[in-house]
Amino acid sequence: MEDIVKKDIRSLDLKQLKEVFTQMGEKSFRATQVYEWLWKKSALNFDEMSNLSKDLRENLKNHFVINAVKINSSQFSADKTIKNTFKLYDTHLIEGVLIPTTERMTACVSSQVGCSLTCKFCATGYMERKRNLNADEIYDQVVLINNQAIENYGIPLSNIVYMGMGEPLLNYTNVLKSIDRITAEDGLNMASKRITVSTAGIAKMIKKLGDDEVKFNLALSLHAANDAKRNEIMPINEQNSLSALAEALKYYFAKTKNPVTYEYIIFDGVNDSLTDAMDLAKFCKHVPCKVNIIEYNPISFADFTNADVDKTEIFANYLKKQGINTHIRRSRGKDIDAACGQLAVKESN
Known part of the structure; x- marks a missing residue:
């Protein structure tokens, strides 16, 4: 039989x-x-x-x-961040992070096993993309990290960011289905406004988010507002130029009325000059937005370094003077490789 x-x-x-x-x-x-x-x-x-x-x-x-995701291992940072390696039903491994701060309890979840994009500063970008995660595998990460937040800190999750391994918009259907289950009344019943999906910038899929009139927040990993520089650090820009992204973002905003967050990792000698700040300020005029300037977290594959503190302040102050809502984000979980751009696992099949 x-x-x-x-x-x-x-x-x-x-x-x-x-x-x-x-x-x-x-x-x-x-x-x-x-x-x-x-x-x-x-x-x-x-x-x-x-x-x-x-x-x-x-x-x-x-x-x-029920192909349940399981915690394979957890590491605790000095700043209380917890990085998890999750094992999937087919033995692939992914990572997800609990980021506790005084204001919020955030889960950072993955959407793919590895990544097909090759952003030069990101550890996941040096991994091969094995497959997309199913909607339930994304949902499980949220459930497990929420349990962890309650067990360790007595506080449930307040926010979810799709900023872990993989490019969410290249797993569009499963990402949206996972958000539906997380936000539905017959699901986890979390508010859409507490969820942020981050993309490296796929113009046609940003437009699709507009067509689908999504309620969650969109973040764009920008990191340079100059095509030549962005091509160099983010090869995806060669097919999704800044002008194409600007057009897609205008379309998205017209459909959803959601402001956009630009994430800007500031690298020493690469994108930290006043000219870079001026380029970014011009790009910010396309749609209502805010800018998060993020510290660079070193990885062994790349030789970028974090911009000087004074230069970062000058950069941020220029944007603020242009009326742009700007924040400098300090990295969390750096000591356990759990910070932005540091997620990478070795497969153990």
């Missing part, structure tokens, strides 16, 4: 689940109960579903799997 290939039950939406239950001779309300167990109560196995009969649970086990 051939083994039955079991389907990932969380790949089904509620309508599909109801159809399956009807075919199994079960009442459709049972599908709603299972759906609630999966997405509202974050059940990791069918035995937890205590309001289902034992026979139904066994039947579900025979036909379906």
Whole structure:
């Protein structure tokens, strides 16, 4: 007898689940109960579903799997940041980070195993992209990091940033489905405004976010407002020039009315001059926005260094004088390679 290939039950939406239950001779309300167990109560196995009969649970086990993400290891930083290596059902590894500050408790989650982009300053960019994460694998990271926040600090998550491994907009469908489950009333019921998706800049997908009239926040990893410089550090710019991005962002803003955040890692001698600040100020005129200037976190693959503190202040002050909402962000979790641009894991298949 051939083994039955079991389907990932969380790949089904509620309508599909109801159809399956009807075919199994079960009442459709049972599908709603299972759906609630999966997405509202974050059940990791069918035995937890205590309001289902034992026979139904066994039947579900025979036909379906829950491909739950597990914590493989955790590292604790001196600043209380926690970096997790998560193991997926097929043994691939990804990383996700809990970032606690006085104002918020943030989960930084991954959207791909590795990354197909080759940003020169980012450790993940030196990894091969193995596959996209499924929506439930992104959702699981949020659940696990939220549990960690409550267990360690007594405070649940307040924010989620899609700034871990991978390019979220190259896994568009699963990223949006994960956000739907995280924000839905029959899911985790978190506010869309507490979620930020960060992209290296894929113009056509930014427009698609506009068409889909998304409610979450968009951040663009800009890092240079000059095409020649951006091409050098972010090869994706060669196909997605600053003018193409500006056009896409205008379209996105017209559709969503959401201001955009520009992330700008400031490198010594690369993008830290007053001319660079002027270029950035010009780019900021396209749509309402704010700028986060981010410290560079060194990685072994690249020889960039962080800009001088005084230069960073001069750069930020110039933007502020132009009326641009600007913040200098200090990195967290640097001592455990959990800071921006430092996420990379070695596979252990």
